Amino acid sequence: MTQDPLDRGVRRAYDTVAADYAAHLPDTRAEAPLDLAMLDAFVEAVSAGAERPRVLDAGCGTGRIGRYLAARGCAVEGVDLSPAMAVEARHARPDLPVVVGSLAALPYAAARFDGVLLWYSIIHAPPALHPALFAEAARVLRPGGHLLVGFQHGAGTRDVSAAYRAFGHEVVLERHLVTADEVGAGLAAAGLGEVSRMVRRPRSGERDDQAAVLARRTAS
Numbered sequence: 001m002t003q004d005p006l007d008r009g010v011r012r013a014y015d016t017v018a019a020d021y022a023a024h025l026p027d028t029r030a031e032a033p034l035d036l037a038m039l040d041a042f043v044e045a046v047s048a049g050a051e052r053p054r055v056l057d058a059g060c061g062t063g064r065i066g067r068y069l070a071a072r073g074c075a076v077e078g079v080d081l082s083p084a085m086a087v088e089a090r091h092a093r094p095d096l097p098v099v100v101g102s103l104a105a106l107p108y109a110a111a112r113f114d115g116v117l118l119w120y121s122i123i124h125a126p127p128a129l130h131p132a133l134f135a136e137a138a139r140v141l142r143p144g145g146h147l148l149v150g151f152q153h154g155a156g157t158r159d160v161s162a163a164y165r166a167f168g169h170e171v172v173l174e175r176h177l178v179t180a181d182e183v184g185a186g187l188a189a190a191g192l193g194e195v196s197r198m199v200r201r202p203r204s205g206e207r208d209d210q211a212a213v214l215a216r217r218t219a220s
């Protein structure tokens, strides 16, 4: 397990809120139709040429999105920094493998997956670190495989401690906003060509624009 101080803070925060996160956000009900459309486009992309595509839910949390993908035919594995979030994911679907690990050093062999999902899991890493996280995701993706990134769109940093305190816990946590152009550039530098992007305005209860970028690992 990583000793990175930033990761330690994120892990501590999610370990603290894990049970309440699972209870309050059990499925994809918080996702807008456009978010689900991007997840569905990802499923379609990874399913081309693979009957049961192998997909990594990277930063899977409680596994709610992995379960959405599994219900659509993907063989989903999960990895998360927070042992308590991983426990929740395993509790909900004991048949879906979940390990504890970092996006910065994924515990998988190269080219193992047809698809990698980074659904709001890069948001706590400063944008300067994103290219390294995309390169690590690209490493475990087979040539021609697809990556989908979901994130809050914009610039700057938000202190989200209060939102997580709403669960009744004391946590210190911030998230970083980036633009789809910045994400697209980081993906390109990692050998991931952009396929499509979605940027939408905030819905009720959301503070920022939301975005998702779908990319494909170049064949070489």
Ligand SMILES: C[S@@+](CC[C@H](N)C(=O)[O-])C[C@H]1O[C@@H](n2cnc3c(N)ncnc32)[C@H](O)[C@@H]1O
Binding pocket: 007, 010, 011, 014, 058, 059, 060, 061, 062, 063, 064, 065, 079, 080, 081, 082, 085, 101, 102, 103, 104, 119, 120, 121, 122, 124, 125
């Ligand atoms: C906002 S939650 C999203 C969880 C899940 N993807 C979902 O949509 O419900 C962020 C998750 O990313 C995980 N995470 C954040 N940074 C990570 C890192 N560097 N390596 C692995 N997991 C990380 C956290 O532990 C947390 O479970």
